[in-house]
Every structure is written in structure tokens, then in C-alpha cells.
Ligand SMILES: Cc1cc2nc3c(=O)[nH]c(=O)nc-3n(C[C@H](O)[C@H](O)[C@H](O)COP(=O)(O)OP(=O)(O)OC[C@H]3O[C@@H](n4cnc5c(N)ncnc54)[C@H](O)[C@@H]3O)c2cc1C
């Protein structure tokens with residue numbers, strides 16, 4: 001099918017925008033395949049006070065008709081838990097990368113403009129391929145090296161409540177990719193690993209046994225595409241839906257890598 | 268590694284990832300399948316915690332007590348040897364999670380903290396802030412990623428399991444799966460398959476706390492291919508949830524465990540602001556009905572108590588099904604640290620702060636106790652043999668099941684915080700059993716014939732083409748909505764045979780309507796409607812199994828409640844009293860008739876229901892459950 005030309009390619013309105021309050025106006029960036037051009041479509045839904053973006057998209061898929069009366073394929077997007085903990089439904093909502101399930105329609109300006117999470121390759125419509133986050137986790141060895149998944153009749157060493165609460169902040173990262181999408185240094189144009197995997201280095205290195213591989217993890221972020229590619233724009237920390245102190249982690253890692261570099265130099 | 272010889276695990280929640288780790292640790296290559304990146308699995312939703320007896324709270328807690336609580340909580344319907352082994356293994360599992368770096372909450376001394384959860388009297392629940400499931404899943408996810416980097420595990424994320432491959436002898440020899448982007452249907456041969464695809468709360472959608480992945484489609488497909496399905500009628504309704512348009516969100520039981528109180532105004536339709544209603548004019552529902560357990564009574568009792576108060580006494584808030592769950596009397600900073608994430612959920616999705624105003628909640632479909640039937644081998648001490656190819660084997664040789672898609676541990680009702688445990692434990696056991704099975708295989712197995720595989724693929728592909736070209740009057744999304752409404756209204760918290768009969772009839776109609784859909788998407792790429800409509804067929808099949816099983820069981824047990832057959836505890840009477848003893852005798856007679864596992868088997872004209880005895884060798888049912 002040919003892309004519907006409801007709006008201009010940048011998503012700006014090209015038609016009558018006098019919507020009644022009783023409607024939810026969605027403007028959605030669509031793309032049929034990774035290699036096909038993107039296009040925009042507008043939809044109107046009956047207003048309900050308790051809609052969020054996921055529930056609005058769910059309602060829309062039953063009857064996907066654009067404002068110009070064209071019946072189109074239901075919009076593709078990801079979701080699973082709908083409690084902002086699986087990280088699936090992150091997308092660009094009115095220009096901000098955030099999870100769709102916790103974006104309450106009542107708190108959003110209309111038209112609600114939905115686009116796929118930037119920086120990641122589009123699969124279809126609002127679905128993107130975030131495997132680069134995984135690659136980052138692999139690269140920094142974001143795991144504790146245990147002997148095997150059996151009982152050794154001993155737990156990990158004790159962890160103070162204070163250290164626990166520091167670590168817990170980072171362990172809540174749901175790899176939604178919002179921080180990466182907001183980061184000017186991350187994207188198809190660059191090798192920068194991005195904030196989320198860096199924060200995992202901070203987390204793993206502070207675990208009492210995870211610490212044993214600290215040097216290796218630091219080395220992993222000292223090369224190309226590593227920590228020094230961070231431009232300190234601080235966008236990541238502003239968009240993280242879990243309020244993870246990404247810039248604090250990056251600051252701490254900066255000191256750690258400097259020390260490590262000295263150690264490497266002088267043994 | 269796509270050749271045979273190895274293992275396939277389907278599902279990357281807690282169950283599937285534990286099975287993967289165990290198989291890989293045993294030296295077998297594993298191919299892991301999931302609908303999406305495994306770390307997004309439904310397991311992340313669990314907030315409250317995971318049970319294990321550590322006895323660190325000065326309460327003389329014991330593994331024996333954990334076993335008894337689990338058995339009694341499930342009203343004796345679960346086989347006891349698997350429960351015994353699970354409870355005994357729980358502390359070791361927690362230690363292993365701890366070594367993986369799971370951020371369990373700590374005591375002042377830096378030890379693992381434990382909290383109180385519903386249905387028990389001791390602090391036995393480990394937790395990680397208020398996101399326990401997420402933290403546990405990440406623990407195993409990280410380990411699987413490590414094994415992936417070592418080449419021991421191959422992930423196939425964005426691939427959907429469609430069908431089992433079987434050889435001439437009926438052994439499971441791999442699977443057919445569909446790439447969710449390419450829509451390619453491909454055969455993946457293997458010598459053993461472990462199914463860990465989660466539960467099926469989506470048959471009640473949106474009146475369910477479960478995630479989109481919980482359709483039960485995968486288990487339903489195995490059922491259609493001959494796997495037995497057990498105890499399908501037992502579906503736990505969580506008493507404290509908030510309804511949304513997309514899903515019903517859970518207020519963790521921890522909110523009750525930490526001191527939350529459930530109440531309604533004593534006067535119907537009292538419209539005053541909750542905080543202005545004096546104590547004396549509030550009905551603290553659970554505290555009045557269950558004085559010794561109060562707000563921490565088991566879930567099914569709590570759901571029905573709320574149902575009674577709202578539906579029978581007409582005391583629901585503003586005439587609805589809702590009641591208050593109140594935390595406002597507790598210390599703010601205590602509540603904020605202990606329940607932070609779940610309070611965030613309420614703030615985020617209802618726009619109100621539960622520290623200021625009581626939350627409004629009601630019961631919704633939460634956890635299926637039923638699932639694929641699995642076997643176990645009993646050891647001399649009454650537990651499960653630690654390495655046996657029989658443990659967690661389904662009725663199809665070479666197919667294992669674990670996690671929420673099996674039926675093994677929770678009987679008629681699951682205790683809070685016991686299913687992260689059962690998912691992890693059963694994943695490990697199923698992985699070990701599958702490894703045993705692989706070791707015991709001879710080299711002279713019949714080969715799968717390429718010709719047969721090709722025709723299976725062709726059949727699946729033509730089904731896809733047929734659906735994509737469909738142009739009928741019905742919408743699959745509308746049919747799903749009607750399914751959820753039907754199941755909630757007629758196969759929900761309270762059941763009656765005439766309604767169940769009607770429900771069966773209506774399910775058949777929905778199934779027939781599914782033949783007349785218009786898919787509305789003919790694209791050969793990342794076609795979500797296609798995958799959804801295919802799963803809907805399997806959900807309808809499963810809903811029929813649930814309904815037919817519910818129809819067959821004429822009693823009240825755990826989550827399955829038919830008031831017509833209720834044996835009520837005589838009020839104010841206790842053991843020793845003749846009236847109580849008379850009740851006990853009727854209760855035992857009822858057990859003789861109904862203390863059996865419900866088994867459903869697929870037949871072309873609908874599920875065939877049978878019953879099978881339960882192994883109650885450890886703790887035979889002499890004492891009825893009594894939460895007064
Ligand atoms: C809101 C909520 C809170 C909970 N809180 C608690 C708690 O505090 N304590 C507790 O003990 N339990 C809790 N539970 C229950 C517990 O979380 C689950 O029972 C458990 O996590 C299930 O794990 P699983 O591995 O069986 O399945 P899931 O985590 O559901 O994983 C299923 C996997 O199967 C895959 N899959 C499904 N179908 C297919 C297919 N056709 N092809 C390929 N892959 C497929 C999915 O991609 C996914 O990876 C809670 C449940 C809910 C709903």
C-alpha cells in the first residue's frame with residue numbers, strides 16, 4: 001500500500017485540528033518494514049479519563065481507521081507487563097522517550113504524537129530493535145561470575161543496608177532504552193555503549209564478589225565507545241523512568257577508570 | 268547447534284531460565300525460545316517476594332511448617348512429595364540467587380531480610396525492595412547471558428512456539444516455531460523440550476493482573492497434541508487489584524502483610540471522604556471475619572469476603588465492587604521504604620497517593636494453579652527423587668513443563684510468594700530431569716522424516732495465509748474482550764453449574780466466530796495481529812478446559828467455589844465439639860469423593876474430564892482449613 005499522506009513527514013498537522021474535547025487525537029509515525037519509508041497517520045478515539053497510551057493503542061487496534069476515513073493495519077508496538085517494569089513499551093511520546101503504559105492520556109498534550117524510540121533500528125511502526133543494549137551488557141560482563149547455578153551452602157557476603165539501597169537503585173534498570181534514545185552520543189552513527197550498560201558496571205563492581213572482575217569491566221569501558229565518549233549532556237538521567245542516577249554512576253566510573261589507568265601504568 | 272542432540276527450552280521467565288541454566292550446567296547445548304527478549308517476561312511483575320525458611324526472625328520457623336502451610340493452603344490438592352522437596356530446596360535457591368547478585372533487601376546486620384506474607388504466621392518471605400520478580404529474573408538472565416557468551420546457550424528471541432514435532436513412537440523431538448518478524452515457520456529438532464511459557468490469566472482480560480504473554484496458548488497447543496491438563500478450574504483471584512483499561516494492576520499482598528487494612532463504610536453508599544469516616548463506622552472486613560489471621564488471611568478467603576461484602580451486602584464503595592485498602596495509619600517512611608515500588612504503581616496509574624488516601628481495590632484473576640500435568644518420582648523419605656527423568660515430565664515423552672504452565676505445587680490455592688519459588692525450583696528440577704532423560708537416550712532413535720516436517724510447515728504456513736486473507740465480519744480483538752467478560756462473570760470468584768453450562772455454550776460460539784474474522788493485516792512482516800489471532804484460538808480452547816473442569820467439580824475447594832456445595836464450619840464450634848466433629852466427618856467424606864486431581868484430555872468434541880488420586884502421604888487431611 002502507498003503511505004497515507006495524512007500529515008507532513010515531520011508529523012506537523014496539515015489539516016483541520018479542531019477536535020472536540022471528547023476525543024483523543026493520536027498522531028502516529030508508521031513504518032512497514034525496516035527498510036521502507038516512514039509516514040504519519042492520525043486517529044481519533046472516544047475520550048476516556050483513565051486511558052494511558054497503551055490502553056489507547058489497544059482500543060485503537062479494534063478499529064484502526066484514520067481521521068481521513070481510511071482503514072489501515074493495526075499499529076504495531078510492544079508491551080507486556082503494563083506496570084512499567086518490563087521495559088517493552090518505551091517510545092517517543094510528544095518528543096520524549098518514555099514507557100507508554102505509564103503515560104496517562106489526561107496528562108498529555110494533544111495531539112499525542114507517537115514515534116518509535118529513536119537511535120534504534122525500526123522493526124515496524126513503534127517496534128524497534130534494542131539488541132544493542134544486550135550487546136552492551138555482554139561487552140561489560142554484566143553478571144556475577146558464579147561457579148554454577150547450584151547451592152554452595154553459603155550465600156553471598158553480607159551487604160550493609162546502605163550499600164543495598166545504593167545498589168538497588170541501579171538494579172531496577174529495565175533496559176527500556178529511554179536513556180540511550182535521549183543520549184546525543186549514542187546512535188547508529190557512533191560506537192558509544194550508552195548509559196544503561198555503564199550503570200550495570202557500577203552495579204556489578206560494587207557487589208562483594210562481583211568486585212573480583214572489576215578490572216575487566218573497567219577495561220571494557222576504557223576503550224573506544226566507552227566511558228570517555230560520554231559528552232555529559234545529562235539527558236539520560238532526566239528521562240530515566242526509574243530515576244536511576246546514571247550521571248552519578250558515570251561520574252564514579254570516571255574516577256575508577258582514571259585510577260585503573262594509573263594502576264595499569266605503574267602496575 | 269540447530270541439529271538434534273540438544274535441548275530446547277521454550278520461555279524465558281524464571282522457570283525457563285532456571286531450566287536453561289541447569290541444562291547448560293549439565294553440559295547440554297540449549298536453544299532458548301521466547302516471544303521477546305527474555306528479561307521482559309511476566310516474571311518481572313512479581314512484587315512481593317519469595318518464600319524460603321531461613322528462620323532468622325526468632326520465630327522458630329521450620330521447613331516442616333512451610334510444607335504444611337503449602338499443603339493446607341492448597342487444601343490438600345497438591346501431591347505432597349514435590350512440595351516437600353520444593354520447601355527443602357528453598358533456602359539453597361535463595362543462597363544461589365544471592366550469589367548471582369540479586370539485590371535482596373537487608374537487615375541492619377546485612378543479612379537477608381524476611382517479611383510476613385498472606386496465609387502464614389511466620390516471617391518467611393525474602394524480598395528485593397518491591398520488585399522481587401524483576402530482581403530474581405535479572406539474576407538468572409545475567410547468568411544465561413554469561414553462558415550465551417560462552418556459546419552454551421543460543422537464544423531465539425522473537426520466535427513463537429507453534430507445535431511439537433513428534434517421531435513415530437510419539438516422542439517429542441523438537442518444535443515448529445514462527446519468527447515473529449519474518450513470519451517464517453521453521454523446524455527446530457531437539458531430543459528434549461522444556462515448556463516454561465507461563466500462565467493463562469489473559470483469558471480473563473482485562474480483568475487480570477497478568478501480562479500480555481500469559482495467554483496459555485503454548486500450553487494449550489501441547490494439550491491439543493496430547494498433553495494432559497490438570498486442575499484447570501483452580502484460578503486464584505487476587506483480592507487487592509486496581510482496574511485499568513489495559514490491565515488490572517496488583518496491589519501486592521505485602522500491603523496487607525505490612526499492616527494494610529481492608530474496610531468499607533458500614534452504611535451502604537456512604538459518600539463521605541474516607542478519612543472523615545470514624546473508626547466505629549467502618550467495617551474492617553477481614554479482621555471481623557477472620558479474627559486470628561485478620562488482614563493476612565489467604566487470598567481466596569479474602570476475595571470471597573470482599574465479594575460477599577460488595578455483592579451480597581451491597582457495601583461496595585459508591586455501589587461498585589470496590590473496597591478500601593488503607594495504609595494511611597502506618598508510619599509514612601516505613602511504608603515508603605517497604606512498599607515503595609507498589610505505591611509508585613498506584614500513584615502512577617491512579618493519580619492518587621496511597622499515603623494520603625486509602626486505595627480502592629477489588630479482586631481480579633491472578634494465578635492459575637492448574638496447568639500441564641507433570642509426573643514425579645517419590646523417594647523413600649516422601650520427597651522427590653533428586654535426579655529422575657520422571658520429575659516434571661508431561662504425558663508426552665520428551666516434553667517437560669515447569670513454572671506457571673505446570674500444575675504441580677499449589678493444589679487448590681497458591682500461597683503468596685510461593686510461585687516465584689515454584690517457578691525457580693521447578694525450572695531447576697525440569698532442567699535436571701531433561702538432562703537425565705538425555706543421558707538415558709539410546710542412539711537408535713527413529714529419525715524424523717523431512718517429508719513429515721515439510722508438510723507440517725506447509726500446514727502452518729497455509730493457516731497463516733488463510734488468516735491474513737480472512738475477510739469476515741468479526742474482530743479477534745472484540746472476541747478476546749468478550750472472552751474476558753464471559754470468564755469473569757461466569758467462571759470467576761463464585762461459580763454455579765447452570766452458569767457454567769451457559770459459559771460453555773458461549774465459548775463454543777466465540778470459537779465459531781473466530782472462523783469468521785477479518786484480521787485486517789496482510790503484511791508478511793512483524794504481523795502482531797496474526798500471532799494474536801492464532802493465540803486466541805488456543806485461549807478459547809483452554810477456557811473450555813477451565814469451564815469443563817469447573818463444571819465437573821461439585822464442591823468448594825480453595826479457589827474453586829460453588830456455594831451450592833459448600834460445607835460450612837459450624838459457627839462458634841471448635842474441634843471436640845460434636846457439631847464440629849460432624850462437620851469434620853462430612854468434610855472427610857467430601858475429600859474421599861473430591862480430593863482428586865482433575866485431568867483434562869483433548870478430544871475432538873471437547874475436553875474429556877477424569878480424576879486421579881493425590882499423594883497425601885506426608886500430611887494426610889485430618890484437619891479442615893480454618894482461618895477463623
Ligand atoms: C502482578 C503479579 C505479581 C506477582 N507477585 C508474585 C510474588 O510476589 N511472589 C510470587 O511468588 N509470585 C508472584 N506472582 C506470580 C509469579 O510472578 C509467576 O507465577 C512466575 O513469575 C511465572 O514465571 P514463569 O517462568 O512460569 O512464566 P513467565 O514469567 O510468564 O514467562 C513466560 C515465558 O514464556 C514465553 N512464551 C510464552 N509463550 C510462548 C510461545 N508460544 N513461544 C515462545 N515463548 C513463549 C514468554 O516469552 C516468556 O519468556 C505474581 C504474578 C503477578 C501477575
Ligand code: SF4
Nearest residue numbers: 173175176177179240
Ligand atoms: S537506565 Fe533507566 S532509561 Fe536507561 S534503560 Fe535503564 S531504566 Fe531505561
